[in-house]
Amino acid sequence: MRIDLHAHSNASDGTDTPAELVRNAAAAGLDVVALTDHDTTRGHAAAAAALPEGLTLVPGAELSCRLDGISMHLLAYLFDPAEPELLAERELIRDDRVPRARSMVAKLRELGVPVTWEQVARIAGDGSVGQPHIASALVELGVVDTVSEAFGGDWLADGGRVYVPRHETDPFDAIRLVKAAGGVTVFAHPAAVKRGRTVPEAVIAELATAGLDGIEVDHMDHEPATRARLRGLAAELGLLVTGSSDYHGSRKTCVLGEYTTDPEVYGEITRRATGAFPVPGTGGA
Numbered sequence: 001m002r003i004d005l006h007a008h009s010n011a012s013d014g015t016d017t018p019a020e021l022v023r024n025a026a027a028a029g030l031d032v033v034a035l036t037d038h039d040t041t042r043g044h045a046a047a048a049a050a051l052p053e054g055l056t057l058v059p060g061a062e063l064s065c066r067l068d069g070i071s072m073h074l075l076a077y078l079f080d081p082a083e084p085e086l087l088a089e090r091e092l093i094r095d096d097r098v099p100r101a102r103s104m105v106a107k108l109r110e111l112g113v114p115v116t117w118e119q120v121a122r123i124a125g126d127g128s129v130g131q132p133h134i135a136s137a138l139v140e141l142g143v144v145d146t147v148s149e150a151f152g153g154d155w156l157a158d159g160g161r162v163y164v165p166r167h168e169t170d171p172f173d174a175i176r177l178v179k180a181a182g183g184v185t186v187f188a189h190p191a192a193v194k195r196g197r198t199v200p201e202a203v204i205a206e207l208a209t210a211g212l213d214g215i216e217v218d219h220m221d222h223e224p225a226t227r228a229r230l231r232g233l234a235a236e237l238g239l240l241v242t243g244s245s246d247y248h249g250s251r252k253t254c255v256l257g258e259y260t261t262d263p264e265v266y267g268e269i270t271r272r273a274t275g276a277f278p279v280p281g282t283g284g285a
Contacts, residue, residue, distance in 0.1 A: 003032040003261040005058065005269075006075060006188065006216065006244030010125060011043030012062075013132035015249030018043035019050035022281070026052040028256040032266060032278070034058035034077060034244070039093040040128055041081040051281030058269075058278050062188060063178075064093050066168035070197045071158055072187070074174045075216065075242075078273030079183025086177040089169055094128055096167040101129045107162040108134075113143055131156050132251055147251055151195065158196045175211045182275025186214040186242050191230060192221035201233055208237040213272060218243025218259035240265050 008014035009021045016024060018035065021043075025033035035047050035057060044059045051057055060077040079086065101120060108115045115137050123140075124133040135150035144150045151157055169177075171187075178185050187207065191198055204215065217230045218241075234241045243259035246252070270278060 001031040001263045001266070002029055002257055003263060003266045004030050004244050004247070004257050004259075005032075005034040005060075005077070005186070005242050005261050005266070006036050006062070006219075007033055007247040007256065008037050008062075008249075009035060009043040009047065010127040010249075011040055012037035012128050013130050013248060013251065014127075015251050018047035021247075021249075022047050022051050022055060022057060025256050026055045026281075030055060030257050032056045032058060033256070034060045034075075036060040036062045036075055036077075038062050038128065038130065039064055039090045041090075042128075044081070048279045051279060053281050055281040056278045057281070059276050060183075061090065063090070063174050064166070064168045065171040065174050067171050067199060067203065069158075070199050071168060072171060072199060073189070074169075074171055074178070075186040075188045076174075076178040077184045077186070077269055078276045078278070079178050079181035080275035081181075083177075083181035083275065086181045089174075089177055093167055093169065097128055097130050100164050100166045101131070101134060103164045104131070104134055104156070104162050107164070108138075111161060113138070113141065115141060132248070136251065148194075153196075171207060172210050175207065179211055182273060184213045184269050184272050185211070186216055186240065187212060188216045189219045189221050189246065190215050191226045192219065194221055204233065204239075205237055208239055212239065213269070214240030214242055214265070216244060217241045218261075219246060220254050220258060221246075240268060 009018040063074040123136045135147040138144045138150045242261045245254045245258040247256045
């Protein structure tokens with residue numbers, strides 16, 4: 001089995017529609033794909049309706065968290081999307097996206113960058129507007145060469161010239177909320193230093209004590225030595241180890257199935273979850 005547990009559609013900041021995402025996942029030879037859009041489950045129904053036969057969909061989300069001033073992401077799988085407390089927190093995060101993005105556009109214009117809100121909104125389309133759409137606008141304008149460069153320390157990254165803080169959930173609260181909704185939690189790309197500051201390993205140990213289920217080890221932003229270190233940490237803490245592409249369509253260079261999760265780990269994730277179930281494909285639209 002080939003299992004990719006981290007992918008995005010244009011319901012957040014990917015470029016594929018949910019239906020295109022699952023069709024592309026099947027074409028890439030995947031048996032299981034997780035749809036983990038940022039702070040939303042809006043694409044789940046469309047992805048499930050379009051599932052090709054032989055592909056299983058894992059409904060999930062990537063939750064925006066912050067601890068001691070450090071931004072971090074928590075992958076949540078197979079939770080009840082209607083659970084009131086977790087739903088309210090996701091809506092609070094999403095409601096902050098538009099005013100935050102507008103503030104970042106205003107900062108760029110103050111710096112002489114001719115970006116407009118209309119340009120960013122066009123790039124976002126039906127998705128939940130956010131930093132990746134602003135990054136794409138900077139690429140369109142020739143300010144930077146790549147989306148990754150836009151997320152460098154000079155522009156959109158925490159501490160960059162146009163960074164604007166946003167509402168983010170305390171990760172300990174996020175773990176509690178996801179567990180209460182019957183879900184399973186995995187710390188996404190925990191050592192991706194090229195994205196900015198990362199939490200120390202002692203914090204990962206505290207998160208494990210609080211109920212964190214796993215860490216995403218095999219990821220494009222982790223060097224081989226980092227993956228080896230994280231795999232050892234996971235063994236020490238009794239955490240599951242996942243691997244995934246963090247696919248965003250054409251917005252990033254990663255491809256579906258670039259890294260994958262062991263079938264036994266996937267089985268354990270599904271065993272622990274009580275809020276929702278994987279959706280088997282039956283040959284969708």
